[in-house]
Structures are given as C-alpha cells and as structure tokens.
Amino acid sequence: MTVSPSALNTERGMFRVSVQGDPLAPALILSNSLGTTQEMWDPQVAGFAQSYRLIRYDTRGHGGSPVTPGPYRFKDLGRDVLAILDALDIERAAFCGLSMGGHTGLWLGVNAPERLNALIVCNSAAKIGTAQAWQERAQALRQSGAAQMRALADSAPSRWFGEAFIQQSPELVKAMQDGLAKLNPLGYAACCDALAESDLRDQISRIAAPTLLVAGEWDPVTTVADAQAMQASIPGSKVAVVPASHLSNLEAPEAFERAVLNFLAQA
Known part of the structure; x- marks a missing residue:
C-alpha cells in the first residue's frame, strides 16, 4: 500500500503524511530536520520500504502539517508523532530522526518508551546550540518573515553540507x-523556540530502546563529540560515523542507509 503524501487526521491536527511498504511489516517512522520536509528522506524510501512499513511526515510548522501559534516545545512535537502512530493504528515503531527530528526521538525515548522498538538519532544532540542563538533566529523570523527565510536559505549550504558535496x-x-x-x-x-528551550542531557540516561547515534564526520552543527556524549549516557547505545556534514542522509546516502538498516536488523 502506498499513500504519498496525504492529509492524515489525528487528534492533534491534520498532518501531511506518506506511508509506503507492506502494511504488515514492522513500522519505521522518519522525522525531518529543521527547515526541511519529509522529502528530505527521498533517497532512503526505496531501501527502507523494502523491509518496513515506512511513515514520513512534515513536522509541525513545516510543509503541509499544522502551523499553529508558537512557541512549540518538544513535548508538542513528540506528542504529534504519537498521534500520527495512533491514527495509523501502530502500537510500536522504530523511530529515525535527523537534527530536530533526532531530538524529537530523544524526547520519545525518555517519555514514551513503550512506543519505541528502536531509536535512531542522526546528526543531533541532547542540547542543540544555545538558547540565545535560537531565540535571536526566532525573533528575526517574526520580524522579517519571508525575507529572513530567504536569507536563511542563502546561508544554509555551509551548515548542511561539506564543500565538496556543494560543488558536486x-x-x-x-x-x-x-x-x-x-x-x-x-x-x-x-x-x-522548542530548540532554545530543550535540554535533555540529564534525562537521556533513561532511554531503554536500542539506540543508534549517527554522526557526520565533519558536521559543524552537531558533532561526532555530541554523539559520543550521548552514547556515554544512553545505556547500550552505538555510534556510527558517516562521511558527511549535517544532512548526512543526503550527502552520504549509501553509508547512512547501510548503518541504519544494519542496526535495525540487529535491534
């Protein structure tokens, strides 16, 4: 069965969701990074949907999902995931998120362990950046709107990708x-606002799901050291380093897919 993409009515609003793969296969839900939509996962769809019931969605505030008044908190973003799973009658799933999506996964690992079979946290951290930097970015967006979004887009490549990939x-x-x-x-x-407020460093030791921490070798935003710090706190977790910057699933899709599928097969 393929639903690509459509509006899914949940108890927390109408979300833009895509579902691919065998409906009887184990569920795997993917969560996008800040400033992207579910299309960021396009390179992984074919490989992941072979073995899993693959669910992608636009995070609140992004794409075709609800844009409700802020500020958001990660409890909001995490509860959105649970509402999507409930609307699809999925009791438990593996969760894979990148950057903001990975932080949503950490929140779920702490607060909804009964819903997770496995957790893959990619290019993320238990505390991402500084509260001041996120607050300043949010304020600029509220003041300048679309012009500030364009400015963010103009400067995004160096945050997202390595220089060689940008050229290639x-x-x-x-x-x-x-x-x-x-x-x-x-x-x-x-x-x-959610990223400014959230700090899970003192909570992630409670994560019980099998956990993989994917890091980009030259990611300037969430570093290999960030992944290693999470590994030191999350019992039994593993780290996989791929040859990429921040959007590692796009810059090193084969290595990324191999790391995730190998982990899920063992988990």
Whole structure:
C-alpha cells in the first residue's frame, strides 16, 4: 500500500503524511530536520520500504502539517508523532530522526518508551546550540518573515553540507534551499523556540530502546563529540560515523542507509 503524501487526521491536527511498504511489516517512522520536509528522506524510501512499513511526515510548522501559534516545545512535537502512530493504528515503531527530528526521538525515548522498538538519532544532540542563538533566529523570523527565510536559505549550504558535496550536487543543494525559503516563517520560528528551550542531557540516561547515534564526520552543527556524549549516557547505545556534514542522509546516502538498516536488523 502506498499513500504519498496525504492529509492524515489525528487528534492533534491534520498532518501531511506518506506511508509506503507492506502494511504488515514492522513500522519505521522518519522525522525531518529543521527547515526541511519529509522529502528530505527521498533517497532512503526505496531501501527502507523494502523491509518496513515506512511513515514520513512534515513536522509541525513545516510543509503541509499544522502551523499553529508558537512557541512549540518538544513535548508538542513528540506528542504529534504519537498521534500520527495512533491514527495509523501502530502500537510500536522504530523511530529515525535527523537534527530536530533526532531530538524529537530523544524526547520519545525518555517519555514514551513503550512506543519505541528502536531509536535512531542522526546528526543531533541532547542540547542543540544555545538558547540565545535560537531565540535571536526566532525573533528575526517574526520580524522579517519571508525575507529572513530567504536569507536563511542563502546561508544554509555551509551548515548542511561539506564543500565538496556543494560543488558536486548543485541541483540538490538548490532544491533544499528553495524548499527552506518557501516554509512558513512563523512555523520555523516556533520550532526554534522548542530548540532554545530543550535540554535533555540529564534525562537521556533513561532511554531503554536500542539506540543508534549517527554522526557526520565533519558536521559543524552537531558533532561526532555530541554523539559520543550521548552514547556515554544512553545505556547500550552505538555510534556510527558517516562521511558527511549535517544532512548526512543526503550527502552520504549509501553509508547512512547501510548503518541504519544494519542496526535495525540487529535491534
């Protein structure tokens, strides 16, 4: 069965969701990074949907999902995931999220362990950036709107990708920039509020699900050291380093997919 993509009515609003793969297969839900939509996972769909019932969605504030007044908190973003699973009658799933999506996964691992079979946290951290930097970005977005979104898009490649990839894949880089520029500034700002407020460093030791921490070898945003710090706190967790910067699933899709599928097969 393929639903690609459509509006899914949940108790927390109407979310833009895609479902691919065998409906009887184990469920795997993917959560996008800040400033992207579920399309960021396009390179992984074919490989993941072979073995899993694959669910992708636009995070609140992004794409075709609800843009409700901010500020958001990660309890909101985590409860959105649970509402999507409930609407699809999925009791337990593996969860894979990147950057903001990975932090949502950490929240779920702490607060909804009964819903997770496995957790993959990619290019993320238990505390991402500084509260001041996120608050300043949110304020600029609320003041300048679409013009500030365009400015963020113009500066995004160096945060997202290594220089060699930027030179080799200009069409993909431009597509990602254009997608960022089109997002709702208030939805993006409300997610910045969530990132400013959230610090899970003292909580992630409670995560019981089998956990993989994927890091980009030259990620300047969430570093290999961030992944290693989480590994030191999460019992039994593993780290996989892939040759990429921040959006590692796009820059090193084969290595990323191999790391995730190998982990899930063992988990």
